[in-house]
Amino acid sequence: QQQVKQSPQSLIVQKGGISIINCAYENTAFDYFPWYQQFPGKGPALLIAIRPDVSEKKEGRFTISFNKSAKQFSLHIMDSQPGDSATYFCAAKETGANNLFFGTGTRLTVIP
Amino acid sequence: GAVVSQHPSRVICKSGTSVKIECRSLDFQATTMFWYRQFPKQSLMLMATSNEGSKATYEQGVEKDKFLINHASLTLSTLTVTSAHPEDSSFYICSAKTGQSIYGYTFGSGTRLTVV
Numbered sequence: 001q002q003q004v005k006q007s008p009q010s011l012i013v014q015k016g017g018i019s020i021i022n023c024a025y026e027n028t029a030f031d032y033f034p035w036y037q038q039f040p041g042k043g044p045a046l047l048i049a050i051r052p053d054v055s056e057k058k059e060g061r062f063t064i065s066f067n068k069s070a071k072q073f074s075l076h077i078m079d080s081q082p083g084d085s086a087t088y089f090c091a092a093k094e095t096g097a098n099n100l101f102f103g104t105g106t107r108l109t110v111i112p
Numbered sequence: 113g114a115v116v117s118q119h120p121s122r123v124i125c126k127s128g129t130s131v132k133i134e135c136r137s138l139d140f141q142a143t144t145m146f147w148y149r150q151f152p153k154q155s156l157m158l159m160a161t162s163n164e165g166s167k168a169t170y171e172q173g174v175e176k177d178k179f180l181i182n183h184a185s186l187t188l189s190t191l192t193v194t195s196a197h198p199e200d201s202s203f204y205i206c207s208a209k210t211g212q213s214i215y216g217y218t219f220g221s222g223t224r225l226t227v228v
Contacts, residue, residue, distance in 0.1 A: 034217070043118070043205045043219035044156070089155065098144050098209060100217060102155045 003027060004092050006103030013110050019077040021106045023090035026071060032093040034100070035064065035075045037086050044089060048075070080110045114140050116208050118220025125196055125227055133191045133223045135206030141186035142208035147179075150203040150222075162189050196227040 005024045013019045023033075031052060036044035050057045050064040050073065057064045063076040077084055090103040115138040125131050135145060143164050148156040160176075162168040162183035170176045178200075180192040189208075193200055206220040 036219075041203075041222065041224065043116075043207075043222045045219065046217070099146060099158055099161055100207075104155045105153075107153070 002104065003101035004090055004103040006090050006106060008106060009104070010107045011109070013080045013108065015080065015082060015110055015112050017080050017110075019080045019084065019108055019110070020074055021088055021090070021108070022072065022074045023092075023103050024070075024072045025092055027092070027094060028071070029094045029096075030092040030101075031095045033064070033066065033073050034091050034093075035062075036089045036091065036102075038089065038105075039086050047088075077108075080108075082110045082112055084108060085110050114208070114216065114218040116142075116206065116218045116220040118206050118223055120223060121221060122224045123226070125225070127197055127227055128195055130192055130194045131196055131225060133193075133204055133206070133225075135189045135191070135208070135220050137187045137208045137218075140208075142189075143186060144209040145183055145189040146207040146209075146217075147181060147189075147191050148205045148207065150205060152203075156205060159191075193225065196225070198227045201225055201227045 007022050034049035035047045037047045038044040048059045048062045050066050052068050061078045066073045088106045091100040093100050117136045119134050145162050147159045150156050158171050159174045160168045160170045160181050162181045164183050164186050168181035183189040205222045
């Protein structure tokens, strides 16, 4: 059973546009929600993360919006660039647990 | 920042042989390390969690006798794929939980295993 549901599976955005990727979960014990960026043949790299006591977190062009009541969180990439073309994974961690549950991934393509 | 080094990045082996993949935390002590498997265009699938000095905890469906995990020190965990077969060909990624933050996870660069 997929603990974290991610959409869309793929996304094509024009350079300069906004990329939006959504994730949803059911487990209210999740207390940490990171987003990872992965380039082909490489391991995931942490982009930005949020805890459920905050509704939004921004780091540069990347913003996480978090809706605790709806159990949803999303990644917004402002001014998307061709170099942002990669696969993005949302994830979640349960309180007291060690492992992360990953979403299914979104392949982002930013066209010039 | 926290760095996890994973070697080798690519390995090709013959069917029936064993392959060892190393995962090292370079600038921090990692009491917990994780091993993932990733198929093309798919998400990361957790295989096992290893804690330094104790036996690894394997996820359901992962053969512990085939995928041997050793976490003998606070900076090194190894995954050995024993008697490898073509269906074991995959991208294997390790991750370490950083000591400075209970929320910090750092990933290695992955190992592409091809069994011929």
